[in-house]
Structures are given as C-alpha cells and as structure tokens.
Amino acid sequence: MHTCTAAVVGASGYAGLELTRILSRHPRVRLAALFSDRWSDDEAGARLPLQGPAAALRYRPLAGSADVEAEVAFLATPAEVSLELAPRLLARGVRVVDLSGAFRLGDPALYPQWYGFAHDQPELLAAAPYGLPELCRAELAGARLVSNPGCYATAIALAVAPLVKSGLCLPDGIAVTAMSGVSGAGRKASEDYSFCEVGEDLRAYRIGRHQHVPEIERTVARHAGRCGPLSFTPVLAPIRRGILATCTLRLAPGASPGELARALEGAYAGEPFVRVVPADRVKVADVARTNRCHLGATADVRAGLAVAVSAIDNLVKGAAGQAVQAFNAAMGFDEALGLDLLGG
Amino acid sequence: MHTCTAAVVGASGYAGLELTRILSRHPRVRLAALFSDRWSDDEAGARLPLQGPAAALRYRPLAGSADVEAEVAFLATPAEVSLELAPRLLARGVRVVDLSGAFRLGDPALYPQWYGFAHDQPELLAAAPYGLPELCRAELAGARLVSNPGCYATAIALAVAPLVKSGLCLPDGIAVTAMSGVSGAGRKASEDYSFCEVGEDLRAYRIGRHQHVPEIERTVARHAGRCGPLSFTPVLAPIRRGILATCTLRLAPGASPGELARALEGAYAGEPFVRVVPADRVKVADVARTNRCHLGATADVRAGLAVAVSAIDNLVKGAAGQAVQAFNAAMGFDEALGLDLLGG
Amino acid sequence: MHTCTAAVVGASGYAGLELTRILSRHPRVRLAALFSDRWSDDEAGARLPLQGPAAALRYRPLAGSADVEAEVAFLATPAEVSLELAPRLLARGVRVVDLSGAFRLGDPALYPQWYGFAHDQPELLAAAPYGLPELCRAELAGARLVSNPGCYATAIALAVAPLVKSGLCLPDGIAVTAMSGVSGAGRKASEDYSFCEVGEDLRAYRIGRHQHVPEIERTVARHAGRCGPLSFTPVLAPIRRGILATCTLRLAPGASPGELARALEGAYAGEPFVRVVPADRVKVADVARTNRCHLGATADVRAGLAVAVSAIDNLVKGAAGQAVQAFNAAMGFDEALGLDLLGG
Amino acid sequence: MHTCTAAVVGASGYAGLELTRILSRHPRVRLAALFSDRWSDDEAGARLPLQGPAAALRYRPLAGSADVEAEVAFLATPAEVSLELAPRLLARGVRVVDLSGAFRLGDPALYPQWYGFAHDQPELLAAAPYGLPELCRAELAGARLVSNPGCYATAIALAVAPLVKSGLCLPDGIAVTAMSGVSGAGRKASEDYSFCEVGEDLRAYRIGRHQHVPEIERTVARHAGRCGPLSFTPVLAPIRRGILATCTLRLAPGASPGELARALEGAYAGEPFVRVVPADRVKVADVARTNRCHLGATADVRAGLAVAVSAIDNLVKGAAGQAVQAFNAAMGFDEALGLDLLGG
The missing domain is CATH 3.30.360.10 (Dihydrodipicolinate Reductase; domain 2)
Structure with a gap:
C-alpha cells in the first residue's frame, strides 16, 4: 500500500505541532520533513511525545521548505508566506494543503479589506478546493491544492x-x-x-x-x-x-x-x-x-x-485534523484515517 | 449621622459573602446579623477577612431570620424563600432588598412558566421597585422593598x-x-x-x-x-x-x-x-x-x-454591589457609598 | 495473533474513561464489556469519541462484573470493591489489573491505618506483583493479578x-x-x-x-x-x-x-x-x-x-496507561502497545 | 491629621497597580504622582476603577521620578533602577519604600551571585530596615528607607x-x-x-x-x-x-x-x-x-x-500591601490603615 511522504511547514506553531502529532501516526503517511526556524536543528522527539521514526526528524529552517522532497506539504504558515510558497511547491509537483487564509476567499478583490494584502495568484485562488469535506466533498478528490478552512x-x-x-x-x-x-x-x-x-x-x-x-x-x-x-x-x-x-x-x-x-x-x-x-x-x-x-x-x-x-477543537477540526481529513479525501483514502483521536 | 442596622439572610452563598464583605465596610451600615444554616455558630471573621466588629458576628440559623432585629434585611435566598420571608419582614417594619427573582416580573402569571411556582403575593409584586438605579432610579427613593435585578x-x-x-x-x-x-x-x-x-x-x-x-x-x-x-x-x-x-x-x-x-x-x-x-x-x-x-x-x-x-461582575453589579447601590438610593445615601471597590 | 478480550469495571470514572479510550485502540485487545452503574445502558460511543466496535458497547451495572466473560478485567473501583471482586474474578480464570490500593502494601497490618479497613486477603496481597515496570518488571511476566501503582x-x-x-x-x-x-x-x-x-x-x-x-x-x-x-x-x-x-x-x-x-x-x-x-x-x-x-x-x-x-499524567502513567503497560508486560506484549498517545 | 503625599514609581506593573489601588483609598495618603513609561499621559481612572481625585492623575514618564514632589515614593521598579533612584530621592528628603531586592541582602558581596550586579551602595544596604513588621517591627519606626521583602x-x-x-x-x-x-x-x-x-x-x-x-x-x-x-x-x-x-x-x-x-x-x-x-x-x-x-x-x-x-497573595502581603504596612509602621500610623481589603 502506498505510503505518502509529507512535510509540515511551520511545525512549531500550535497547528503545526498538531499536524506533526497526527501525521506521525497516520498509517499512509511517512513524515519526511519538518520546517521551523524557532526549533531549527532540534529533534522532533525532544519537542513532542512521538514514537517511531518521526521522533528522529530534525527541524529545518523555513527557507528550505520550497525545495522539500515530499509528495505533500502541509503549510501552517501565515497567509502571505503560503501565498508565496504554494505555487513554488505546486510547480515542483508537491501537493499542498494550506492551513492559512491565502486561498479561501475565491475573489482576490476581498483580500485587501479582510487580509490586508493584495492577492497575486487569482488562478490558484479560483481553483483551490475548500477543505471542508462535509460541505465540499465533491471538489476534493484528487485535489493538488487544498485550502483548509478557518x-x-x-x-x-x-x-x-x-x-x-x-x-x-x-x-x-x-x-x-x-x-x-x-x-x-x-x-x-x-x-x-x-x-x-x-x-x-x-x-x-x-x-x-x-x-x-x-x-x-x-x-x-x-x-x-x-x-x-x-x-x-x-x-x-x-x-x-x-x-x-x-x-x-x-x-x-x-x-x-x-x-x-x-x-x-x-x-x-x-x-x-x-x-x-x-x-x-x-x-x-x-x-x-x-x-x-x-x-x-x-x-x-x-x-x-x-x-x-x-x-x-480549533486546532483539530479547525486546523490540523481537518487538513488531514481533506488530504485523505484528496488522496482517495478513508477520510478518517489517522484521525482516531482519543479526546479527553 | 444615622447608621442603619442590616442583616444578610443566606450569608454563606456567593452573593451573601459579597454582601457581608461590602456591608462590613459600609460607612452608614452596622451589620447586625448574618443568617446561614451551613455556617451556623461560626464566627464571620473565621470565614472572611473582615476587620472590625463584623468579624465577631456569629452566623445564625435561617429559621430565625424573619424575626431579625434590623432596619434592613438583604435576602440572598432562593426565590421561594424570599417570597415567604419578605412579607413577614415588611410587616415588622424591616426594609427588604431581595436578590432573588421573587419580585422581578411584575406579573404573577409569568411565574409558573419561568420560575416553576405560583406567585401568591401579587400586590407586593406589582409594587416592588426594580433595583437598577441607572434605569429605574425614580422609583427607588424611600422604597421599603427593592427587587434586585438578575x-x-x-x-x-x-x-x-x-x-x-x-x-x-x-x-x-x-x-x-x-x-x-x-x-x-x-x-x-x-x-x-x-x-x-x-x-x-x-x-x-x-x-x-x-x-x-x-x-x-x-x-x-x-x-x-x-x-x-x-x-x-x-x-x-x-x-x-x-x-x-x-x-x-x-x-x-x-x-x-x-x-x-x-x-x-x-x-x-x-x-x-x-x-x-x-x-x-x-x-x-x-x-x-x-x-x-x-x-x-x-x-x-x-x-x-x-x-x-x-x-x-455577576456577584457585584450583578448581585451584592447593586443591592447596596439600590439600598443607598432607597435610603437617600450617596449611591456609591461603600462601593469604592478595588477590583483586580 | 491472539486478541485478548478485556473488561473495564468502573468505566465512568476518570481512570475508567481513560482505560476505555486506550483499550478501544489497543491492537491486541478487544473491549468486551464496560461496567458502570451511572451510565448503565448508555452506548459507549455516546460518552466518548470512540471509533470502531467499542463505540457500540453498552455500559452494564457493576453488579454483574464478577461474572464477566473476558480474559482480563481492569478494575477502576474503590479499594474495598476491588478487594471483593479480584478473588472472584481470579477464581474464574480472569486476569485482573487492579487500579486501586487494595493490593499495593504487601502487609495487611498497614491497611487499617492507611486505608481504614482490615484486609482479608493476605495471600493475594503478598503475591500481587506491583505494576511499575520500570522498577518491578521481573515480577510482571505472566502475572494473573497486577496491583497498579498509585x-x-x-x-x-x-x-x-x-x-x-x-x-x-x-x-x-x-x-x-x-x-x-x-x-x-x-x-x-x-x-x-x-x-x-x-x-x-x-x-x-x-x-x-x-x-x-x-x-x-x-x-x-x-x-x-x-x-x-x-x-x-x-x-x-x-x-x-x-x-x-x-x-x-x-x-x-x-x-x-x-x-x-x-x-x-x-x-x-x-x-x-x-x-x-x-x-x-x-x-x-x-x-x-x-x-x-x-x-x-x-x-x-x-x-x-x-x-x-x-x-x-495522573490518569495515564499514574493510572490507565500504566495499567495497560503492566498488562502488556504480563501478557508478553511489547510494553508500549496501544500507548502511542499524542499528548497535547 | 497629617496626610502624606505619595508617589508610585513603576505604576503599571502588577505591584504598582496594587499600590495605586491601595494608596488611592488610604486615609492618611494623598496620591501625588504615578510614574509609568508604558501608560505615560493616560489618566489613572481609565486604567483602574479608582474613585476620587486619584482617578484624575496622569501617568508620567519614569525619567522624572527622581525629582518627584512627594513625601514618600514607593518604588515598584527593577532592583538596578531602585539602586539608582533611592539615594537620589533620599537626598532630596523623600522617604523611600523599595519593593525590589536592591536593599534586602545586607551584604553587598551577595549581589553578584544572586542578582547579577555589583552593589554600589553598601551604606544604604547595611542600614535599610527590612519591611516585614511581624519579624522586624522594631527597626521600622521612623525609617527613611524601607526594603520591602520578596x-x-x-x-x-x-x-x-x-x-x-x-x-x-x-x-x-x-x-x-x-x-x-x-x-x-x-x-x-x-x-x-x-x-x-x-x-x-x-x-x-x-x-x-x-x-x-x-x-x-x-x-x-x-x-x-x-x-x-x-x-x-x-x-x-x-x-x-x-x-x-x-x-x-x-x-x-x-x-x-x-x-x-x-x-x-x-x-x-x-x-x-x-x-x-x-x-x-x-x-x-x-x-x-x-x-x-x-x-x-x-x-x-x-x-x-x-x-x-x-x-x-504575592501582590499584597508579598508586595504592595506589605509595603503599605511597613510605611504605616515607619510613619507611626496604625499598621492596618488602608489595608481593610475585602479578599474574594
């Protein structure tokens, strides 16, 4: 069964941490790279209670994230960073699940008012499926770029x-x-x-x-x-x-x-x-x-x-968990894969 | 300057505690009695950081509250207890500030639906001024029964x-x-x-x-x-x-x-x-x-x-503080008397 | 690979909930029964975010727990209840992991002072391995009764x-x-x-x-x-x-x-x-x-x-997680099985 | 009865806020100045629920605090700032209550190890009474510099x-x-x-x-x-x-x-x-x-x-309240003056 290599960009923020936790246990994913300037060079296992090979990964500086070798990159980065990173990754064939607002609004004209910047990727914006499977499942199958909801x-x-x-x-x-x-x-x-x-x-x-x-x-x-x-x-x-x-x-x-x-x-x-x-x-x-x-x-x-x-939970269904659910949908996996979380 | 003797009925609940604190320092009030079954016979100073004579008061059983010797009684009791106590106190000439909902709705017909009991004091209900000075100040001067807002x-x-x-x-x-x-x-x-x-x-x-x-x-x-x-x-x-x-x-x-x-x-x-x-x-x-x-x-x-x-603060402007403010208004005192609270 | 059937007795307390969560995902365990008077007849899936067959289990009254059909019973019950239940379960061949203090002290003479009851099972007490693998691993292999640490x-x-x-x-x-x-x-x-x-x-x-x-x-x-x-x-x-x-x-x-x-x-x-x-x-x-x-x-x-x-975490390493770790040791499983918890 | 003019230096920190609250109500104190760079020019009444004249005070930049016109200055400043401010205020006849560690250790030789700086005021250090009235009351009467305990x-x-x-x-x-x-x-x-x-x-x-x-x-x-x-x-x-x-x-x-x-x-x-x-x-x-x-x-x-x-309470008996208590002792006031705090 195919195992997909994945990177988390912005891995030391709260959503990035949650992505790392979830993906480290996902049965169809192998975590290949974690990017964080703050924790650059630290071992992931020293920061999180990871088991298995993910624990030995070392955080890498964000600057290298556009060149990551992975099939999918989860971007837990500010909208303006995602806006710049996503096209570069897509161009190299890396699937992108973006957790920022960079690709959520459909219409570039809305960005200056609500996000405070001008949007320079109108085609990506228009095409990005919205990663809320319960309401937008149809558009997710096979998606190369998923815009994860707020x-x-x-x-x-x-x-x-x-x-x-x-x-x-x-x-x-x-x-x-x-x-x-x-x-x-x-x-x-x-x-x-x-x-x-x-x-x-x-x-x-x-x-x-x-x-x-x-x-x-x-x-x-x-x-x-x-x-x-x-x-x-x-x-x-x-x-x-x-x-x-x-x-x-x-x-x-x-x-x-x-x-x-x-x-x-x-x-x-x-x-x-x-x-x-x-x-x-x-x-x-x-x-x-x-x-x-x-x-x-x-x-x-x-x-x-x-x-x-x-x-x-704003960090799970509101961020990392939903990103994985939408990724599962995009890959054709069972949507619940890796998401048997215990709560509590 | 006249000092008013006051009793707190239901003194060990959160609103009752707050009333005790505030009244113990009120320059025109002398706390005369505290009623609480739970703390019956304990000294108030062992329960609260009171200074001065209030610290030596002993809590008394609620059963005796209708016969209290005081000019004003603050009732921090359930609505059904207040409904029974208030007329007895008023009949003995004790001014009443009631913190429950017993006298708030004006119309007895509303009580079964919203409070779950039938109201048997329609005259008191119709006449009780509502202790929200900012909106109902006019009706508070001289009031014998104040219905303190929720x-x-x-x-x-x-x-x-x-x-x-x-x-x-x-x-x-x-x-x-x-x-x-x-x-x-x-x-x-x-x-x-x-x-x-x-x-x-x-x-x-x-x-x-x-x-x-x-x-x-x-x-x-x-x-x-x-x-x-x-x-x-x-x-x-x-x-x-x-x-x-x-x-x-x-x-x-x-x-x-x-x-x-x-x-x-x-x-x-x-x-x-x-x-x-x-x-x-x-x-x-x-x-x-x-x-x-x-x-x-x-x-x-x-x-x-x-x-x-x-x-x-639900216990101060939402309960004890407002009760004292309305009491001040009823007595013709400066409304802010005793309410120079420090916050924090 | 053998899958062990397990019961949780006292499943609605905090330790019992945690046991249920962990065992529901344990790869070598099938949850067979959950006992709780408080939630009797409720579905486990309505109380906890369980996935898979455990979600459909219904809580059963504690009274039936001594007769449970399971290979192992985790007792998240008060010490006096465990003291009475454990020998009955052991007599029927059910392995027991007891989370109470009933079997921790070795010497029955200590129970009146520290637990307030007389201990009437001195043989079980003397023989019960202490489920702290890091310090007492040797005695856990094959254990039929494990006394889980406080x-x-x-x-x-x-x-x-x-x-x-x-x-x-x-x-x-x-x-x-x-x-x-x-x-x-x-x-x-x-x-x-x-x-x-x-x-x-x-x-x-x-x-x-x-x-x-x-x-x-x-x-x-x-x-x-x-x-x-x-x-x-x-x-x-x-x-x-x-x-x-x-x-x-x-x-x-x-x-x-x-x-x-x-x-x-x-x-x-x-x-x-x-x-x-x-x-x-x-x-x-x-x-x-x-x-x-x-x-x-x-x-x-x-x-x-x-x-x-x-x-x-008092509920995991201090209770449910350690109980599963000791159970794993007793069964000869990898001690970490089912314990790849995410934290956070 | 004499009313003492007081200044608070470092008035926007947590201890400074508490000092402001307490002194604003102290019957023998008139707050004359509040120093805070952060809130410079704001009205105190906009920051704290003050009543009376203290509400109208405006925060002033710390730079002017050494020249304050007041009988007593409460220093809620870092130790190194206090070390520099205290002698200047004392020289101008301003009584000082210092809430930092600048004057607590008696022996200058201890400062490099424990505070990370060399102490250049050995005479003040040796002479400063320690503001813990319950243990050091005798030395507080008339004190011009009080070193408030940690x-x-x-x-x-x-x-x-x-x-x-x-x-x-x-x-x-x-x-x-x-x-x-x-x-x-x-x-x-x-x-x-x-x-x-x-x-x-x-x-x-x-x-x-x-x-x-x-x-x-x-x-x-x-x-x-x-x-x-x-x-x-x-x-x-x-x-x-x-x-x-x-x-x-x-x-x-x-x-x-x-x-x-x-x-x-x-x-x-x-x-x-x-x-x-x-x-x-x-x-x-x-x-x-x-x-x-x-x-x-x-x-x-x-x-x-x-x-x-x-x-x-670290901010009251551990800082601002104790400073006022020690000030009261130094002034010959009742130690409890202004400290009838309500708790809660």
Whole structure:
C-alpha cells in the first residue's frame, strides 16, 4: 500500500505541532520533513511525545521548505508566506494543503479589506478546493491544492449552512457570537495573551471585522444558494483550545421547531466527524482533541429565531485534523484515517 | 449621622459573602446579623477577612431570620424563600432588598412558566421597585422593598435599553449570547460545576428558556417603550465570576454608526458605575470585583445589525454591589457609598 | 495473533474513561464489556469519541462484573470493591489489573491505618506483583493479578528510588511535596472540587497521612534496599490532570552533583516511557495525555540536599496507561502497545 | 491629621497597580504622582476603577521620578533602577519604600551571585530596615528607607522563623517548595507566561538558585539566631496571584507535635495580618486580595520532620500591601490603615 511522504511547514506553531502529532501516526503517511526556524536543528522527539521514526526528524529552517522532497506539504504558515510558497511547491509537483487564509476567499478583490494584502495568484485562488469535506466533498478528490478552512468558519458554516439550505432559516440577518480558546491566536510572546491577562477574563474583539466573515458567507452561499451579510462577534475565552459558536438565525414563516434538528441530522447522516446533539448539550470538552464537530439547533418560537450551537477543537477540526481529513479525501483514502483521536 | 442596622439572610452563598464583605465596610451600615444554616455558630471573621466588629458576628440559623432585629434585611435566598420571608419582614417594619427573582416580573402569571411556582403575593409584586438605579432610579427613593435585578438581566438591559429607546435599534429580533462565570450557578456540590468538568470547557444551556428573559424584556420595555420577544443564549465559561454579554440588534433604517456610542454616552453621563468604552475594549477583567458595568456598541452596517457588548461582575453589579447601590438610593445615601471597590 | 478480550469495571470514572479510550485502540485487545452503574445502558460511543466496535458497547451495572466473560478485567473501583471482586474474578480464570490500593502494601497490618479497613486477603496481597515496570518488571511476566501503582507513588518512586539505590542520596529524611490535578480526587459531586473553590487556589491536604506514603516507602525499599520514613505533602492545584513532584533528599557525603543525572539516566536507559531531562525542564504539560514520566535531579550543594523533580499524567502513567503497560508486560506484549498517545 | 503625599514609581506593573489601588483609598495618603513609561499621559481612572481625585492623575514618564514632589515614593521598579533612584530621592528628603531586592541582602558581596550586579551602595544596604513588621517591627519606626521583602521570602520566613527560634525545629536542612501565581513573574510579553503555556501546567524553575534564598536565610537567622543553607524549589502554578509554601524542617529531639502550632500562635498573637490555622487548612484563596498570611505547622513524627505551610497573595502581603504596612509602621500610623481589603 502506498505510503505518502509529507512535510509540515511551520511545525512549531500550535497547528503545526498538531499536524506533526497526527501525521506521525497516520498509517499512509511517512513524515519526511519538518520546517521551523524557532526549533531549527532540534529533534522532533525532544519537542513532542512521538514514537517511531518521526521522533528522529530534525527541524529545518523555513527557507528550505520550497525545495522539500515530499509528495505533500502541509503549510501552517501565515497567509502571505503560503501565498508565496504554494505555487513554488505546486510547480515542483508537491501537493499542498494550506492551513492559512491565502486561498479561501475565491475573489482576490476581498483580500485587501479582510487580509490586508493584495492577492497575486487569482488562478490558484479560483481553483483551490475548500477543505471542508462535509460541505465540499465533491471538489476534493484528487485535489493538488487544498485550502483548509478557518477554525471559526468551520464551526459556524457547519451549523448554519444546512439550516439555510433547508429553507427553515432565512439567509439574512444571521448573527453569530463565537468563543475561542487562546491557541487560536497562535503561538507568540504577547502580553495580551499572557496567563494573567487572559485568565478569569472574557473579551470580544474585531467585532464584524474578523477575516473569517467573508469565508463563512461564501461557504454558506455555495452550499445553500445564498447568504446575506452575517454579523460575527468573536470572543476570547480562557481555555487553551476549542470553539463554541452560537448562531442566531431568523426562522422562516411556518417553520416548525422539530424540523431544525432533523435538517441537521439529514445533512450529516453518515458523517464520521459530525454529531448532531441537543443544542443544550453541545460542549467544547466533548470535542477537544478530536476531529469532531458537535452541533445542535433549537427554535425560539417566541422570538421567531433559531439558535444553532456548534463546538470544535480549533486546532483539530479547525486546523490540523481537518487538513488531514481533506488530504485523505484528496488522496482517495478513508477520510478518517489517522484521525482516531482519543479526546479527553 | 444615622447608621442603619442590616442583616444578610443566606450569608454563606456567593452573593451573601459579597454582601457581608461590602456591608462590613459600609460607612452608614452596622451589620447586625448574618443568617446561614451551613455556617451556623461560626464566627464571620473565621470565614472572611473582615476587620472590625463584623468579624465577631456569629452566623445564625435561617429559621430565625424573619424575626431579625434590623432596619434592613438583604435576602440572598432562593426565590421561594424570599417570597415567604419578605412579607413577614415588611410587616415588622424591616426594609427588604431581595436578590432573588421573587419580585422581578411584575406579573404573577409569568411565574409558573419561568420560575416553576405560583406567585401568591401579587400586590407586593406589582409594587416592588426594580433595583437598577441607572434605569429605574425614580422609583427607588424611600422604597421599603427593592427587587434586585438578575445578573444577566443587569448586563443585558443596561446595554440594550438605551439603544432601543434612542430609536437607533429596533425593539424586535434582539439576539443575545452571554457568557457567565461559574459562581452564577451558586454555591453547591455538583459534578456539573466541578473543576474537571468546567475547566477548558464552554457550553450553552437553557437556550431561550432562562428565567431572566421576561425580566430583560420587561425592563427594556419599561425604559424604551417596547421590547419584542428576545432570544437569549446563556453560556457557562471557565471563570469564577463575571459576565460578558454580546447583544445583536437590528439597526433602524438610516441609523448612523457613530450615533450608537453617543446614545450610550448620553444615557449614562454622570453615572458613577457605568462606563462607555469601544465595544472591542469591553473586558470582564476590568470590572471584576467592582460595581461597574463597562459597555460599548458598534454597527455592523454590512449586516444591518448593531452589536452591543457589556461586562459586569455577576456577584457585584450583578448581585451584592447593586443591592447596596439600590439600598443607598432607597435610603437617600450617596449611591456609591461603600462601593469604592478595588477590583483586580 | 491472539486478541485478548478485556473488561473495564468502573468505566465512568476518570481512570475508567481513560482505560476505555486506550483499550478501544489497543491492537491486541478487544473491549468486551464496560461496567458502570451511572451510565448503565448508555452506548459507549455516546460518552466518548470512540471509533470502531467499542463505540457500540453498552455500559452494564457493576453488579454483574464478577461474572464477566473476558480474559482480563481492569478494575477502576474503590479499594474495598476491588478487594471483593479480584478473588472472584481470579477464581474464574480472569486476569485482573487492579487500579486501586487494595493490593499495593504487601502487609495487611498497614491497611487499617492507611486505608481504614482490615484486609482479608493476605495471600493475594503478598503475591500481587506491583505494576511499575520500570522498577518491578521481573515480577510482571505472566502475572494473573497486577496491583497498579498509585499516581503520586509512581511519580515519586520513579524519581527517588534510583537516587537512593545509587548511594548518592540517603534513604532517610526524604521530604516530598507533590501537586496534583483535580481529577486525582476522582469524579464526584463535591463543593470542595467545584470550579469556584479550586480555581485560583492552592492547598495542601492530608500532610504526612496520605495513603501513598507506605506504598512509596515499600517501593523504594524494595528497589534500593532501604527507605526511611518519608514525609509527603500533597497539594491540590487548579489543573485537570497531571502531577508534579518535588523530592528533597540528603546528599551522601562526597556525592558529586553531576552523578545524580547520570544515576537517573543509567536507571532508565532504554525505557520507552521515562525521559531524564534537567530538573528545571520538567513540566506537566510535556507529559499530559501520554504514558510518560519526565524527571530530573539537581544538587543543592550549599544545603547538602538533592532535589528531584518528576511529572506524570495522573490518569495515564499514574493510572490507565500504566495499567495497560503492566498488562502488556504480563501478557508478553511489547510494553508500549496501544500507548502511542499524542499528548497535547 | 497629617496626610502624606505619595508617589508610585513603576505604576503599571502588577505591584504598582496594587499600590495605586491601595494608596488611592488610604486615609492618611494623598496620591501625588504615578510614574509609568508604558501608560505615560493616560489618566489613572481609565486604567483602574479608582474613585476620587486619584482617578484624575496622569501617568508620567519614569525619567522624572527622581525629582518627584512627594513625601514618600514607593518604588515598584527593577532592583538596578531602585539602586539608582533611592539615594537620589533620599537626598532630596523623600522617604523611600523599595519593593525590589536592591536593599534586602545586607551584604553587598551577595549581589553578584544572586542578582547579577555589583552593589554600589553598601551604606544604604547595611542600614535599610527590612519591611516585614511581624519579624522586624522594631527597626521600622521612623525609617527613611524601607526594603520591602520578596514575595516568596515573606511566605517562607513567616512560617520558618518562629519554628526555628522556638528550638522545636533545627536550623539546618530546611527544604522548601513554594508555588507561585504567574503575576510573580511580572507583567511582560513572554511566550513562557502565555495562557496556552501556563494553563494546565506546573513546572519548577531556578531550583536552589532563586534570589530569595539568601534573603530568607538572613531573615530567619536574624530572628532565630541561626539558619543553615536552605533548599528552595519555586514552582510556577496556573493561578494569577498567590503563593503556597510548604516548608519541611527537622524536628528537634524530644519536640512534641502540639508545640509547633503553639509556637506559631505565640509568635503571632495580636498580629492583625497573620492567622495560624491547621496546616491542612491553609489555602491561597483565603488570603487572595488581602494583606494576610495564613500559616500552620504539623509534625510528621514518623519521619522526624515538621511541615509548615503558608499562604499569601504575592501582590499584597508579598508586595504592595506589605509595603503599605511597613510605611504605616515607619510613619507611626496604625499598621492596618488602608489595608481593610475585602479578599474574594
């Protein structure tokens, strides 16, 4: 059985660490290279509890990553770095799974506003399949470049898209508040993310301006036909990993409450990683360190609104796990391969 | 200068502890009695870092609280206990500040649905002033019975009421997600609130069914003229105290974004405990262990929605501090008396 | 290749959950039964993110566990329950790995003082191999009853035993402080372990009286020849899982500092789950959710003392993982089988 | 009654913030100046929940602090800054309370090893009273320069000194492990103190090399006559503030266990801020946000060792609160003035 050689670029960030862990145990992957300037020359086994040959890999400087010898490269790099690296790797025949936002928005015109840079790869952007298998599976088979979804976008789109598609909820006036663990901000020295500042605190940030907004709208619109401008309020919560999204949508006239749960169940029947539960039972702790999304919806008929709640681990289903799931889909492997994570 | 004798009933719960701390230092109050079955006969100074005469008080069994000799009794008791105690105390001439929901909803018909019991004191209910001075100051002067607001209701009503009253936001379709610290659930032995279950977790609960919903709607309607049914999703967050509420409202046609902050600033000019800040700067940590509410609003013009964010300490501005503030108002004292809390 | 059928008794406690996770993926094990009164009749897959056939198992009442059809039973039950269950299972030919203290102390006379009950199985007690492979591997091969070590005892004995055996440290006057996560107290409804009481707190408990004291002394003495009475101060820390032990020993006259690390390295050369690192680099986070122990030692020559620091995950190397490791040893499997845990 | 004008230098660090809070409410102090480069020109009331005139103070650049017009300056600055500032302020007649280690060790020869710099003010060093009123009250009356104790040193010396002085414990072979909250590391941008790295972790650091070691030994020796080299292992714990110290000492021959508690009670009778409790009841949560130290001792007679446990808030009794207490002592005020903190 073919074993695919893989590289992780940006291997010392939180998503890169998680990729390394997962790929080191993936039965169809051999980790061939890990790139990180910060840990350059250290052994991977000294940084992570790896077993087997991956433990002996040494981190290499990022500068060499474009020339890596591997069949697939997972890019856990800033969007601007991915934008530059991906075409070089693709040109050399290396398959790319990019975890940044560099290839998510479809339309280059959106980049200056939401990402703060001009996009110079419109063809790649237009062609990149979106690595959310539950909503975009068809486009993933055989993909050479996969654009892995954002963490918030994953949690929110999985909850919202089927409800809008079902017609039970309206595509306009959607309001989302989502709380994220601190690892969502990446690994960095910053007083803002210090234990003393984050512990016992909650704060909203980038209200209505988070770069996942157009990504969510695009994903919902592609799946459900239409999505009006959506209001998104991210909140920083004192947990290390995990996202809980609460999404309020307008109920369509005549929509009955019981139909909401059925719409979600129908949408995700057979999905190995999505579990529909009562909205009051969705908990970050149940999905932490797994590739799962737990979600549920309830109708607040008094208010004419539906509330959908969804939880993921931002580093797994929101990043590394989903990247591996999409890679599996692209390779024609069982999507769950290497993703039998224990949680806890 | 007159010093008022005060009793705390339910003194070993989290709100009762906070009341004891605050009242022990209040310059116009002498703590005369503390009632708690759990700590019956213990000295208060062994339970709390009190200085002065309050430290020597001994907790007494709740059974004797109706006969307390004091000018005012603060009831940090379950709603059904308050409902039974308040009339007995009032009949004996004891002023009552009730921290439960027993006297909050105005209409007895709402109690079976939202509180699970029938209300047998409709006259008291109709007459009880609502202890939210910033919105209901007029009715507090001289009050014999004050119904202290709920913690979520305080945070949400303070943010929402002025925006609706201003006409900049519509009274319908309001959607709120609010995260609360664990002390909001009270002090009790419960696996659900154990460190292992709450730590690193986030979960929604009682979506659309929380008992503060009718309280919020009533408060906003009284202040702003009207409030449609509001959707409220409470979330349990791994902090010990504090609430962050994110409130999404529909912008009125033609409402300009800058007007939102001005409406809040106008509403709370001169208020010692409300501070209007940019919505992205509202943090639980800034109000923890104070009687303050920090709030702000921003317009998401793309989506035609306004987002208001507000933060309080659920045990202070959401309970004990506000009770003292309302008591000060009822007594004609400076509202800030005894509330120069250090935060931190 | 033979696959062994296994049962977990006490499957809904924290150690039982961890056993279920690990065994569900163990390549030589088929989970045959899970016993838990609390979750009786629930599907395991509804409680844990299991994949494969284990997900369909239903929890069964504890009462039936003595009659289980399985080759091995892991008992995550209180000591008094294990004491009663183990002989019945052994009599029916079921191998037993007991995670309680029921078979740890060797001498029945110690039980009334340290465990509060009289031990009525002196033969089993005398014969039970101690499941700490790094120190007691020889006695584990083929064992029918394994007594799995306590969590504190594992962390402390692994650090202390080789230093005493080496002669670099004296066997008398050993003083240990060890901080444990809250899951060490088990899963229960208790105000003492509530988020509000544990969060932002640290407290010592059962100083000098913890039931792991005689277990540690016995293990060190068996390994190193002698161990004087040891002073142990456990501390409850606001983490969910993990133990950090700081052990202070008297340096032998003439002992040179560099020898301490070498003694540890020599003792654990080739061990898959013990890693010797500088004492200042031992971190709970590095071993969380793994079966590893990280440890190190340094000499405080000024004070004539050695300080050894050790970290484990109390639920893995301190309970479920070690139980599987010892089971692997008893069965003649590779000790690391099923224990390629990702950490994080 | 005289009101003393005070300045805080280094007002935006964690200790400086706490000083500002406390002094803003101190009945015999008028805050005259706050120095902080980071917040230069901001109003204090925008940073802290201050009431009254202190809220209107504007932070000023540190460069001007040597010329401040105030009767007393509290220096919450690094040791090398304090070393340079203190003589300049004293020369201008400004009383100084220094919270750094610059004047703690008595002997300049110790500075290169423990602080990494040469001390150039031997006369000031020799003369500076040590601001631990419970052990050094006599030298504080009228002091112009107070050297405020370190946080660990406070917790440990208060527990250890009376036990050694009593003769019940020996002055040699003392071994201390103390866990500290993250604010002890100061306010800074550092990945090491980020929420993701500190949360759910415990780690030891600077074992035997922490700069408080000679300070503790000096304090114990001055109080008790002698103190042998002491072994100290600091541990970083995931709390924001607070220290729990566990100190193991050798019991003197014939020392009876009950005598330990009596020795502590005798030593601290009448002290407003020290409370002797059973060692198993010492909790950080009980002293958080107060100027209190809770401590207790127990004898482990089997091991011939005593274990003393002590808890303080590192920012209050371990820094700002104790500085105010020592200032009160120096001024001849009631030591408890301004320190009626609520805790919680």
